[in-house]
Structure formats: structure tokens, C-alpha cells
Amino acid sequence: MSTPPTPPVPPSAGPRTDGTSVRIGALVPLTRPGWAEAGRHLLAGLELAVGEVNRDGGIAGTPLELVVRDTAADPRRAAAAVDELAGLGVAALAGEYHSVVARAVAARADALGVPFLCSSAVLDALTEQPTPWVARLAPAQSHGWRVYADFLLGAGHTRIAVAAQPSVYWASGAGILRDCLAPHGGSVVELDMRELTPAAVCDELVAHGATALLLLVGHPEPAVSIVKAVRGDKRLSEIMIGAPAGQPEFTEWAAQSGGHGAAIPFLRYLPERLSPLGARVERALRGRLGRAPSFVAFEGYDTGVVLADVLRSQGPDRARIAEAWPGVDVEGTRGRIRFSRVPDIGVRQWAWPPVQVADRDPADLDRFRTLHVG
Structure with missing residues (x-):
């Protein structure tokens, strides 16, 4: 295009x-x-x-x-x-x-x-x-995504799948999650979206026994199609879909995903109040x-x-x-x-802005729920 x-x-x-x-x-x-x-x-x-x-x-x-x-x-x-x-x-x-x-x-x-x-x-x-x-x-991504990993562990998710596209940003995020989960017996399997259709993603999730799927992909596509496929697969009714990069923060997400886009936890950098x-x-x-x-x-x-x-x-x-x-x-x-100055960060850094994990309320897509605070 x-x-x-x-x-x-x-x-x-x-x-x-x-x-x-x-x-x-x-x-x-x-x-x-x-x-x-x-x-x-x-x-x-x-x-x-x-x-x-x-x-x-x-x-x-x-x-x-x-x-x-x-x-x-x-x-x-x-x-x-x-x-x-x-x-x-x-x-x-x-x-x-x-x-x-x-x-x-x-x-x-x-x-x-x-x-x-x-x-x-x-x-x-x-x-x-x-x-x-x-x-x-x-x-820094390592700070925010560690907060997200803590949220996953607190919710009982240790078998994580990530639907990923090639990008230094997505690769870095997957690596952070893997490093945070491994000491707790967790695992991260990467699903290459250059090779898989949304329907094939569903099959891979079942095969790996994943309890959470994280969207490390572009928006609106293939993110929206993946969400709709997973939400429509009865085998995956209990799986959590997450989007740590923050896609559900924006109204375009709600408009394009509809009700399928609710209850998808993401990172946002706001205080509780x-x-x-x-x-x-x-x-x-x-x-x-x-x-x-x-x-x-x-x-x-x-x-x-x-x-x-x-x-x-x-x-x-x-x-x-x-x-x-x-x-x-x-x-x-x-x-x-x-x-x-923060170790391993080469720029002057505000350490740190408030970090929270939130989602859109299924009962009201315009309302956000705070699930975890970093």
C-alpha cells in the first residue's frame, strides 16, 4: 500500500x-x-x-x-x-x-x-x-515492560505467546519479557506473523498451551484480525490477549475492534489519579x-x-x-x-513517569480499568 x-x-x-x-x-x-x-x-x-x-x-x-x-x-x-x-x-x-x-x-x-x-x-x-x-x-521500554511482566505473573500467566513482526522494538520487548519470566519458570514463544495467518495463530496457541497472547504487531492490521480470530475460537475462550505497546489506548482501536477490543491489558503512562x-x-x-x-x-x-x-x-x-x-x-x-543518568540508558531520563497496566471495560468501551500499578 x-x-x-x-x-x-x-x-x-x-x-x-x-x-x-x-x-x-x-x-x-x-x-x-x-x-x-x-x-x-x-x-x-x-x-x-x-x-x-x-x-x-x-x-x-x-x-x-x-x-x-x-x-x-x-x-x-x-x-x-x-x-x-x-x-x-x-x-x-x-x-x-x-x-x-x-x-x-x-x-x-x-x-x-x-x-x-x-x-x-x-x-x-x-x-x-x-x-x-x-x-x-x-x-525506557525495559522499565515499562518489566511492569507488564509483573502483571502477567501476578495474574498467573507463565506460558506466553507473542504474535510478532520484525522490528527492533518488538524484538526488544520480547526479550525483556523472556528475561523477566524465565526466573519464575515462565516461557515466551514467538509466532512469526510473516508466516502465519490469524487462523494459524489460533492453532499455534492451542498447540503450545499458551494462557496469554501478546500483540507485538502493527495496528490496525494484523492486530485487529488476530484479535477477532482468537476471540471467535471456542478453544481459546480462556486465553488473555494483551497489547503492552498501548494500542487499546486510542479510540481507533475501539472503533476498529469493537467489543473484541475490550479487556486487552496495555501499558499507559498515567497516574491513578x-x-x-x-x-x-x-x-x-x-x-x-x-x-x-x-x-x-x-x-x-x-x-x-x-x-x-x-x-x-x-x-x-x-x-x-x-x-x-x-x-x-x-x-x-x-x-x-x-x-x-540511568544505567544502560544513553540519554538523560525521567526515572520514572507513572506506569500502569489498564484495559477497556467490556461494559463500557470508553471507560478504562486500572489492573496493575508499577
Whole structure:
């Protein structure tokens, strides 16, 4: 399937040439094959934060401006966008949802000396080597997926099957689960979705005696077809379907999966109860999106808040922004945000945002149930 043409960036988000704004380059997936709904939520959060900064006087009286570029989940396209944005003089880069794309952005940002605050991508190896230029709000995959493994063990699941497609992100996730489950006598069998149909997946689940199937695949396909096949197979009436990457968080999942998409536990990065700031932002984001915001929208807002705080104290100088990551201490929608060095993570990391395992309530698909808190 060919990728649809990229829609033009609205004039209000485009680069200005009069030198009267402080620019942030925003990288988000807005078209297929990227997860466009996640991109829209991420951008909504960024835009809300920037709008509030400007209503409060901007950066020392200078407006803060987003220069938006659509990555469409393409690492090469994202890297080219970093080069363009660096040439336009952005003070910093922000955003991205897809881990493999964020890794390409981080590599170019490091090479060019442009600060990058990664909003939502979780791959541990965001950079090949430690770098002072990159910081991250989202938890590392190893942290979040360990929480998910704890949930599986607590629910009595030790025979796990994963329906997987080739990807460094999916492979990393499967490895984390395997390492967490093995000491408890658990096992993980990988089902290669390059070779199996959804019906064949059902047969494999029966053959392996799996009690849980995790979807490490793209959305909507083959994820939706797998869910419908498993839910419709009477042999698998007791099996749990999970989606640790968070697909059921979004309304597209509920719309495309229908009732089959309920009771599928996934990771989300929200507290059990929002703070007053979080509740205010939730209402504002709901107004922008016309629906309940996902955790990705909160990540976008927190990204804007952190960058505004650093820009107020350091100005738009790129080197000073990067040097300021260790001193960040900002109240975000999901807790106090501070960055530190975490073993085996090459970027400045918020350790950690709140992590929970949740699902959609079968009795009300618009309601989420918290199943486990990390």
C-alpha cells in the first residue's frame, strides 16, 4: 500500500523569517504508515503547552513557536527533517512517538548538536552512545515492560505467546519479557506473523498451551484480525490477549475492534489519579481533541512545559539547553519531572513517569480499568 501524500503544515505552524520567535522543531507522525492518532494527540499536547506559554508572555517576551514536521513513521524522513529544522535555527527538537523514528532523530540531533527532548518513544537504546544532547520523558521500554511482566505473573500467566513482526522494538520487548519470566519458570514463544495467518495463530496457541497472547504487531492490521480470530475460537475462550505497546489506548482501536477490543491489558503512562494540573490539562486537551486525551497527549504537554522552563532560564542557545537537562525540576501533569543518568540508558531520563497496566471495560468501551500499578 502506498503512503498517502503528506498534507501541508498549517501556516501557523510553519517557520517564521522575521526572527521574532523562539522556535521548537516538533516531529510527529501525522500520516500513514505512522500512527496518526498518536501523532495528533502528541501535537495537541505540545500546542496547548506552547499556547499557554505565549499567553504568559512567551520566553522573556518573545513568542514560542512550533515548527511542525510529519515523520510518517519513516526514520529517513525524520532524519531529513532534523537537518531542515536545524538549518531553520530551531532552539530544540521535541516529540516523536515511534521508537525506531526517535532513534534516527536522536542520532541526527547528536551529530548536529541540537537538543532533543523525546516525548513518547521508549526504546532503551535511543542512542548508540551516551549523549548530552538528548533527554527523554517516556520511560525506557525495559522499565515499562518489566511492569507488564509483573502483571502477567501476578495474574498467573507463565506460558506466553507473542504474535510478532520484525522490528527492533518488538524484538526488544520480547526479550525483556523472556528475561523477566524465565526466573519464575515462565516461557515466551514467538509466532512469526510473516508466516502465519490469524487462523494459524489460533492453532499455534492451542498447540503450545499458551494462557496469554501478546500483540507485538502493527495496528490496525494484523492486530485487529488476530484479535477477532482468537476471540471467535471456542478453544481459546480462556486465553488473555494483551497489547503492552498501548494500542487499546486510542479510540481507533475501539472503533476498529469493537467489543473484541475490550479487556486487552496495555501499558499507559498515567497516574491513578490526576493532580489539579493534570485535571486542568485533561479538560483543555479534551476540548482540543473532541475526546478523552491519551497519555501521549499528556507527554506532549509535559514536553512543552519542560522546554519552556529551560528556555526561560537558558535562552535559545543550544549548548546551554543541553547542559541544563540535569537541572530540570518541573511540575508536569503526571508528577515532578527531573532527569538523571540511568544505567544502560544513553540519554538523560525521567526515572520514572507513572506506569500502569489498564484495559477497556467490556461494559463500557470508553471507560478504562486500572489492573496493575508499577
